[in-house]
Amino acid sequence: MSPQIKALDAYEILDSRGNPTVRVALALSDGTRVAASVPSGASTGENEALELRDGDAKRYGGKGVRHAISNVIEVIAPALVGRDPTRQRDIDRLMIDLDGTQEKSKLGANAILGVSMAVARAGAKVTGKPLYQYLCAGSPSVMPVPMMNVINGGTHADNSLDFQEFMLMPIGAPTCAEAVRYGAETFHALQRLLKKRGLATSVGDEGGFAPKLRSNDEACQLIVEAIEAAGFVPGKHLSVALDPAASAFFVDGRYQLAKSGAGPKTAAEMLDLYTRWIDQYPIVSIEDGFDENDWAGFQAMTARLGSRLQIVGDDIYVTNTHFIRRGIDEQATNAVLIKLNQIGTVSETIEAIDMCRKAGWKYVISHRSGETEDTFIADFSVAMAGGQIKTGSLCRSERIAKYNRLIEIERELGNKAVFSNPFA
Numbered sequence: 001m002s003p004q005i006k007a008l009d010a011y012e013i014l015d016s017r018g019n020p021t022v023r024v025a026l027a028l029s030d031g032t033r034v035a036a037s038v039p040s041g042a043s044t045g046e047n048e049a050l051e052l053r054d055g056d057a058k059r060y061g062g063k064g065v066r067h068a069i070s071n072v073i074e075v076i077a078p079a080l081v082g083r084d085p086t087r088q089r090d091i092d093r094l095m096i097d098l099d100g101t102q103e104k105s106k107l108g109a110n111a112i113l114g115v116s117m118a119v120a121r122a123g124a125k126v127t128g129k130p131l132y133q134y135l136c137a138g139s140p141s142v143m144p145v146p147m148m149n150v151i152n153g154g155t156h157a158d159n160s161l162d163f164q165e166f167m168l169m170p171i172g173a174p175t176c177a178e179a180v181r182y183g184a185e186t187f188h189a190l191q192r193l194l195k196k197r198g199l200a201t202s203v204g205d206e207g208g209f210a211p212k213l214r215s216n217d218e219a220c221q222l223i224v225e226a227i228e229a230a231g232f233v234p235g236k237h238l239s240v241a242l243d244p245a246a247s248a249f250f251v252d253g254r255y256q257l258a259k260s261g262a263g264p265k266t267a268a269e270m271l272d273l274y275t276r277w278i279d280q281y282p283i284v285s286i287e288d289g290f291d292e293n294d295w296a297g298f299q300a301m302t303a304r305l306g307s308r309l310q311i312v313g314d315d316i317y318v319t320n321t322h323f324i325r326r327g328i329d330e331q332a333t334n335a336v337l338i339k340l341n342q343i344g345t346v347s348e349t350i351e352a353i354d355m356c357r358k359a360g361w362k363y364v365i366s367h368r369s370g371e372t373e374d375t376f377i378a379d380f381s382v383a384m385a386g387g388q389i390k391t392g393s394l395c396r397s398e399r400i401a402k403y404n405r406l407i408e409i410e411r412e413l414g415n416k417a418v419f420s421n422p423f424a
């Protein structure tokens with residue numbers, strides 16, 4: 001008889017911001033043990049599945065996750081013991097039904113996702129496959145090109161940048177391991193440039209530098225200079241990707257570029273700004289250029305720039321097929337950011353990806369700004385074969401853990417591994 005789920009445990013651990021999060025431990029009847037940890041966002045979309053926090057001000061400023069943990073132990077575990085861990089869809093469905101709410105607010109998406117990820121790991125063990133192979137529909141081969149967030153702003157850093165993420169994409173690297181090298185060398189070149197100008201080299205939540213620059217433009221200029229200083233050619237070896245995370249600065253119907261002092265902007269002015277930038281800098285991807293409810297803003301951008309670059313929806317879709325469907329119908333973007341904890345189960349995340357594939361859209365597997373050392377998304381990105389991952393800068397071990405896992409997977413795949421520019 002194949003091994004069954006014997007026991008589930010959960011406990012509070014800390015994420016990379018020092019806030020509590022859920023870790024789930026799962027034991028199988030054959031003695032196999034696996035675990036999974038849940039990440040947490042800061043610039044979250046309104047429609048994300050609910051991250052259950054205790055709200056008890058006496059513990060972790062209300063951010064404790066003891067309720068989520070007791071939901072794993074007292075509600076989910078009894079329903080899962082004795083089940084076959086390879087039945088991922090059935091188990092995820094069972095948890096969705098146990099919860100019974102749209103937003104997973106009863107049990108908490110953090111409780112449900114921790115179990116869902118641990119079940120996937122257990123299923124992989126049972127079948128004797130690495131996770132990246134177990135979750136793959138065919139045979140895995142596509143290594144992702146990383147989006148590396150080397151300058152942090154917005155809600156992820158206390159500096160003068162309105163836009164949240166200025167990223168490197170080593171599109172011209174021959175392998176994923178080389179892409180990591182291109183990124184790391186450019187990251188260090190950027191550090192030297194900042195130092196030379198007397199700017200801070202302290203880092204933000206995702207490990208990117210968080211200098212006090214004069215403008216958002218200056219961040220793009222600095223990245224291009226750093227690429228050159230590292231001996232690479234901008235647009236050939238490394239390009240730029242942005243995540244303004246515009247919902248965070250959309251107030252009273254205007255895009256308030258207040259941190260940089262550029263003042264309020266209309267959607268049309270934002271689109272002009274992005275258009276000027278892609279003429280000026282080697283930008284290949286822009287995520288959340290507009291507020292999550294500004295569908296018209298996204299549509300106008302896709303109509304004008306969609307043939308020239310990847311336009312990614314994050315907060316607007318929250319990895320939810322209901323919103324992605326609308327995005328496809330209304331041509332709001334041409335790509336989707338995929339975050340497991342926005343929807344709360346592995347199966348629903350895969351459904352969201354299937355929808356993107358059918359529409360011919362690109363998708364990017366993503367971390368959260370609050371992460372742990374769990375490397376699930378590295379395996380997941382290879383299994384989903386979308387060719388892109390967003391997993392932070394070239395420092396802070398919760399980010400590096402994912403890069404190191406990708407390097408390991410690429411070695412295992414050997415000459416089967418494919419790494420190519422997703423925009424070629």
Ligand code: PGA
Nearest residue numbers: 041042043044245368369
């Ligand atoms: P978050 O940021 O994890 O704080 O939501 C990441 C992103 O916006 O892509």
Ligand code: ZN
Nearest residue numbers: 243245288314
């Ligand atoms: Zn985003």
